[in-house]
Amino acid sequence: MRQTRLRQVWQSIQGARVWTDEVGEGITRIRVTSRWARMLGFEVSAYLVGDLLVDTGFAHVRQQVLSALEGWRIEAICCTHNHEDHTGNCGPLAAIHGCRVFIRNHGLRWGEGVRRLKPYRAWFWGEPGRFDAEEMPDEVVGRHRSLRALPAPGHSITHVALWEEATGTVFTGDLFISPGASAVLIQENPYDLVDSLRRVAAVEPRLMLTGHGLAIEDPAPRLCTKADRVEATAARVVELHQTGMKDRDIVREVFRGGNRRDRNIELLTQGEFSRLNFIRAAVLHEPGRG
Ligand SMILES: [Zn+2]
Structure with a gap:
């Protein structure tokens, strides 16, 4: 009884909201936010493509996500x-729907700060908890739909874009969040990101659905522009680094004037996401280095 009351209080503090809409041919978007996410203008999106579920939202909205998907048949996550x-509700959904969970490079999935979330991440999204995952196959086949x-x-090293050729739809998670170089996690690799953006653009999608609510038609030019910008910024970083300039001075030089969104993210994440990380990653992963 006391536990139920506590859970109710906690849920009301979180202010979780989940709603669904149709965004393409037989594609249902499950949109989830919390009070904190709304304050920052953030939402997280999962998508149901036939009986295949792309992402699962975050743990603080678990009850609402489970209810929204009640009665649906889910073959695979x-x-x-x-x-x-994105993985916050994999465990309970897999248990309820008796389905498998696929993640690319799943053997490396604990290596990017996810095993022990920093307190702000646990507070903001909640802990996903342990769940079993299998290696993402090249093609995930459902009863009527399939995703490459x-x-x-x-x-992230685990990142994929899920491509449905039949409808020209691509689900890109966090591949495209901002239109150019921005604050990133220390584990990120800008050169891999550039290749990934171009790889997705090359399939010429008709519709791109992102992990944070964007639905962009004919996204290839925007993906390519972002790739060009990130590539040019990384090249400039390396050039300045070779002159002996300090990393913090390079931040000021390449991100002139700053960007309010990046500054807010740096503050909120206690520097876990930062423009300084972009500088360090551009130098560390420079092609041909090491
Ligand atoms: Zn992410």
């Missing part, structure tokens, strides 16, 4: 990548 705002997994590392 395909994770765009192993971050807790295009490797899309950069933001």
Whole structure:
């Protein structure tokens, strides 16, 4: 009784909201937010493609996500990548629907700060808890629909873009969040990201559905523009680094004037996401280095 009351209080603090809409041919978007996410203008999206579920939202909205998917048949869960705002409900959904969970490079999935979430991440999204996952096959086949997994590392080593050729739809998780170089996690690899953006653009999607609510028609030019911008920024970083300039000065030089969104993210994540990380990653992963 006391536990139920506590859970109710906690849920009301979180202010979880889940609603669904149709975004394509037989594609249902499950949109989830919490009070904190709304304050930052954030939402997280999962998608039901026939009986294949792309991502699962975050743990703080678990009850609402489970209810929204009640009565649907789910054959498999395909994770765009192993971050807790996308995998937060894999365990309970797999148990209820008796389905498998696929993640690319699943053997490496604990290596990117996910095993022990920083307190702000646990507070913001909640802990996904342990769940079993299998290696993402090249093609995930449902009863009526299938999704091809295009490797899309950069933001995470586990990242894929899920491509449905029949409808020209691609699900890109966190591949495309901002239109250019931005604050990133220390594990990110900007050169891999550039290749991934171009790989996805090359299939010429008609519709791109992202992990944070964007639905972009004919996204190839925007993907290519982002790839060009990230590539040019990384090249400039390396050039300045070779002159002996300090990393923090390079931040000021290449991100002139700053960007309010990046500054807010740096503050909120206690620097776990930062423009400084972009500088370090551009130098560390420079092609041909090491
Ligand atoms: Zn992510």
